[in-house]
Amino acid sequence: MARKSRKSVKKGSKANKPSRPVRWALVWGVRLFGVVLLMAIAGTFLWSVLNPPTTLYMMQEKSRLGSIEHEWVPMDGIAPIMARAAVAAEDANFCRHWGLDVAAIRRAIDDGGNRGASTISQQVVKNVYLWPGRSWIRKVLEAGMTPLIEAIWSKRRILEVYLNVAEFDEGVFGVEAAARHYFGVGADALSDVQAARLAAILPSPKSRSARDPSTFVRKRAAQILDGAATIRADGRAQCFES
Numbered sequence: 001m002a003r004k005s006r007k008s009v010k011k012g013s014k015a016n017k018p019s020r021p022v023r024w025a026l027v028w029g030v031r032l033f034g035v036v037l038l039m040a041i042a043g044t045f046l047w048s049v050l051n052p053p054t055t056l057y058m059m060q061e062k063s064r065l066g067s068i069e070h071e072w073v074p075m076d077g078i079a080p081i082m083a084r085a086a087v088a089a090e091d092a093n094f095c096r097h098w099g100l101d102v103a104a105i106r107r108a109i110d111d112g113g114n115r116g117a118s119t120i121s122q123q124v125v126k127n128v129y130l131w132p133g134r135s136w137i138r139k140v141l142e143a144g145m146t147p148l149i150e151a152i153w154s155k156r157r158i159l160e161v162y163l164n165v166a167e168f169d170e171g172v173f174g175v176e177a178a179a180r181h182y183f184g185v186g187a188d189a190l191s192d193v194q195a196a197r198l199a200a201i202l203p204s205p206k207s208r209s210a211r212d213p214s215t216f217v218r219k220r221a222a223q224i225l226d227g228a229a230t231i232r233a234d235g236r237a238q239c240f241e242s
Contacts, residue, residue: 044145044152047128047161055165056131058173065170069177075160075240078175079190081228083159084237085199086166088227089220091120095155095239099146120162122146127165155239163187168198168205182210196221196228 051072054062062068075083087094093101099121118126125145130138149158168178175198176187183194190198194210200220201208208217231237 041148043129044148048153048157052128052161052165055127055173057127057167058165060132061167061171061173068171068173069181070173071176072164072174073176073187075156075163078160078163078187079195080241081192082175082187082190082195082198083163083240084228084232085192085195085224086163086202087120087159087237087240088231089199089202089224090123092227092231092236094120094159095236099150100143119146121150121158124158124162124165125149128161156242159240166202168201168210170206172205178210192225193221196224199224 054070058068058070091101097119099119101119122142125142126132126138129145130141153161164174164176166175167173168175169181172178172181175190178198179185179187179190179194182198183190185194197210197213197217200213200217201210208214210217213221228237232241
């Protein structure tokens with residue numbers, strides 16, 4: 001009887017082991033995850049010191065339109081009011097979170113998902129590393145990469161990249177191209193009102209105009225100017241202005 005019980009235990013232990021195909025899938029799954037993680041880290045370090053020459057969405061739009069307007073400009077070449085206006089419009093607590101604004105996410109959930117909760121950091125991850133759209137896969141990757149960006153990049157660098165890859169009109173990417181497209185000036189020469197209007201057309205630049213602003217855009221720009229002054233006064237602009 002004892003022998004039989006030992007045999008039954010041995011058989012049971014073998015039965016509990018995953019089959020060879022399952023083990024193979026697990027091993028290669030772990031290896032694939034490791035490769036993806038290393039690529040993400042390498043890519044994050046790469047664009048922390050080098051400027052991304054383009055994005056997947058830019059390439060798609062260039063293929064569709066034939067050409068796009070885009071010129072990289074460093075943060076020192078952007079009017080300070082433009083940086084404050086963008087933060088006031090898109091992510092007022094940019095300096096106070098680590099990439100994911102939990103309070104904004106909760107408000108979005110309470111509102112039934114009718115308001116956006118993406119931070120500027122999340123938008124940079126989406127624009128630079130991922131693809132447009134609302135799929136769950138993209139959202140998971142975005143949520144995973146955003147803290148990595150925050151850990152390696154400075155807040156000033158995150159905002160610099162954001163302002164250089166954001167879409168401001170059909171085929172117009174980056175604040176330098178947008179400033180010349182709408183107002184005929186460089187990004188460093190933007191006035192307070194011009195900067196606020198550029199920020200006001202986000203995140204729907206194809207349906208709004210900074211050159212011929214609607215009543216909504218004018219009101220939104222005025223609110224953004226107030227918000228920009230507020231975040232400067234209460235210290236929420238220090239992380240990218242210092």
